[in-house]
Amino acid sequence: MLKFARYPVASLLIIGLITLAALAAVSGLYTLWMTTVLSGDAKAVNLSGSLRMQSYRIAYLLEQDAPQEHIASLLDTFEERLTSAALKGQIPSDHPHLTAAFSTVEQRFEQMHTAAIETPEIYLQEVDAFVEDIDTMVAQLESWSENKVQNLREQQILITLLSLLAAILFAIIINRRVVLPLQRLIRTVHRIGRGDRSARVDFQGRDEFGRLASTLNRMADEISQVHGSLESTIQEQTAELSRNNRILEFLFTLSQRLSTEKPDITALKHQSVEELRLICPEHSINWHQQMYETSPQGYVVRCDADQSYLICEQRNGLTAWQKQLLQTVSDLFDNAISRMGAYDHENRIALLNERSSIARELHDSLAQQLSYLKIQVVRLVKLRERQADEETLNSIIDELRDGLNSSYRKLRELLVTFRSQLDEPGLLPSVKAAIDDVNRMSPNCQIHLYIEDNWPETLTPSQEIHCMHVIREAITNVVKHAKAENAVVSMKRLPSNTLQVTINDDGIGFGETLTKPMHYGLDIMAERAIRIGGNIDYKNLNHGGAGVTLTFPLNASEEDRL
Incomplete structure (x- = not known):
């Protein structure tokens, strides 16, 4: 009850x-009930009308001297219809004329039933009068049904x-109560x-809209004040x-x-001072290389990287944002000067690393090869002094020539390595560009590239x-020596977090090359694999051709990173 009192509109x-729904429900239920009643009246009218035809059919059989069982069957059917619930049950007890007419038909039927069995002549004489009673x-019955329909129409x-x-x-x-206030x-x-x-x-009121109007007016008053x-x-x-925004633009x-x-x-220090004076026009701001006495209102920020000072002299004290701005400018210069020093230090380290790499490459490859050739030259001199046979001397000369x-080739490869840089940003674009160049310049041999989706996007520079x-040495050997028509470069990542590069061709294979050292740069390729912590495998394929497989770990060691 309290809720209804608080919300009268609702x-x-x-x-x-609820009232409209109740009226609609009453109307629907009443119509349904009257429809059911009227459907029973229509059936009663039909049954009563069929009694007239049944009376004439009995009379017809009597005139034709039909068998007694046929006549008895029609009489039984007449009696069933007359006493059925569909007809007798529809006769209202509060309608005297209809009740009297039905009673008359029942009494006359008993007489007509006896006459049809015992004295057919009497039935034939009385049948018309009997039918008139049925018509009545x-x-x-039709009048009573029409009255009910009229009552239903009026009630509806x-x-x-x-x-x-x-x-x-x-x-x-x-x-x-709702539309106009709303x-x-x-x-x-x-x-x-x-x-x-x-x-x-x-407008004012005690209902929901009245309270809403009061609240809205108070809100409007508060908005006007605020x-x-x-x-x-x-x-x-x-x-x-x-x-x-101006400060951010200046700092950026x-x-x-x-x-x-x-x-x-x-x-840049001179430019920054000019910008700071525009942002803080009421203050005098300058960079000084050494500290000096300032007024009591002065503010000093030190740049540790070059031992300089950003000094602001003013009559009034600086605000917090102005102090923060001066400190930020000093920090930017401090970081830039420190970065320049770190950049020079990194360059020196990179130069030392590059020299170490050149020395390591020369020592591990060319120096050892030259030492071997020096030993062969000493051996050749000794054999000539001993007057060795020509065949032995020629074999040593051949070894010296091959060496x-x-x-x-090693020297040329080292020079290329020291001067080399990837033509494209990243390994994969460079490999694609190199294969495209080979395919364009060697129409008789086509190189195909297959890269799995899980190949990493970036590797270390050394890798x-x-x-x-x-890859470049391998496809160059394919074009120059393999006599192949097709070659496939496959790059994939193994489950053990290892990368594998395979170069297979359909040429003549390695033959005896694998048993001879210092041929076709295979030893240089092996050394490169070792540099990145991997290994390389050379083999002749079963179906013909040669295969080169480079395998190396994805995670580079510290030495490889240097």
């Missing part, structure tokens, strides 16, 4: 909807008028939304935002200029350089 809507009963009209009246009354109440509220909200701070709802104070706040915030530009490889620190050729040179 209660009114609920009661009105049918007429009474009454219920419809009541429902219409209730709907009109409900619509009027809804319009006055329209006023909407108009007021629209006026407030358009900036009319004087807009107020002009709006005035917000204008000044917005202006202050706008000025602060503009200043912050300064950071970009200091991020170059070799920024001009002196010129010199191999050393030359990319050495892997690229192994």
Whole structure:
């Protein structure tokens, strides 16, 4: 009950909807009941009408001297219809004329039944009168049914008028209690939304809309009060935002200029001072290489990287954001100068690493090869002094020639390695470009590339350089020596976190090359595999051709990274 009292509009809507629903339900149930009753009346009328035809059929059989069993069957059917619930059950006890007509038909049927069995002549004489009694009963039954239909029509009209009246009354109440207050509220909200701070709802009440109107008016009063104070706040915030944007733009530009490889620190300090004076026009700001006495209001920020000072001299004290700005500018210069020193240090380290790499390459490959050739030269001199046979001397000369050729190839390969850089950003684009160049210049041999999706996007620089040179050396050998028509370069990642590069061709294979050292650069390719912590395998394929398989770990060692 308290809830209904607190929400009268909602209660009114609920009661009105329940009333309309109840009227609709009563109308529907009443119509259903009358339809059921009228359907029984129609069946009773049909049955009573069929009794007339049944009477004449009995008379016809009597005139034709039909067998007694046929006549008895029709009489039984007549009696069943007359006494059936569909006919006798529909005769109302409160309708005297219909009850009397039905009783007359029942009594006459008993007489006509006896006459049809015992004295057919009497049945034939009385049949017309009997049918008139049946007609009277049918007429009474039809009249009674029509009266019920008329009563139903009148009652339906009454219920419809009541429902219409209730709907009109409900619509009027809804319009006055809901629609009109809601329209006023909407108009007021629209006026407030358009900036009319004087807009107020002009009605009062104790229902929901009245409370809503009071709340809206209080809200409009508060908005009007707050709006005035917000204008000044917005202006202050706008000025602060503009200043912050200018500061951010200045810091971003300064950071970009200091991020170059070799920024001009002196010129950038001068430019930064000019920008700071524009941002803080009421203060005197300068860079000084050494500390000196400042006024009590002075503010000093030290740049540790070059022992310089950013000093602000002003009559009034600095605000927090101005101090933060000066500190940030000093930090940017400090980081840039420190980065320049670190960059020079890294360059020196890179130069030392490069020299170590050249020395290691020369020692592990060319120096050992030259030592071997030196031993062969000493051996040749000793054999000549001993006057060895020509065949032995020629074999040593051949070994020296092959060794010199191999050393030359190694020297050329080392020079290429020291000067090499990937033409494309990354290993895969460089491999594709190299294969495209080979296919374009060697139409008789086509190189095909297959790269699995799980191949890593990036490797260490050393891995990319050495892997690229192994692939380039292998496809060069295929074109120059294998006499192949097709070759496949396959790059995939094994489950053991290992990378595998395979180069297979359909040429003549290695033959005896694998048993001879220093041939076709195979030893150089093996050394490159070792440099990246892997190994390389050479084999003749069963179906013909040669295969080169390079396997190396994905995670590079510290030595490989250097």
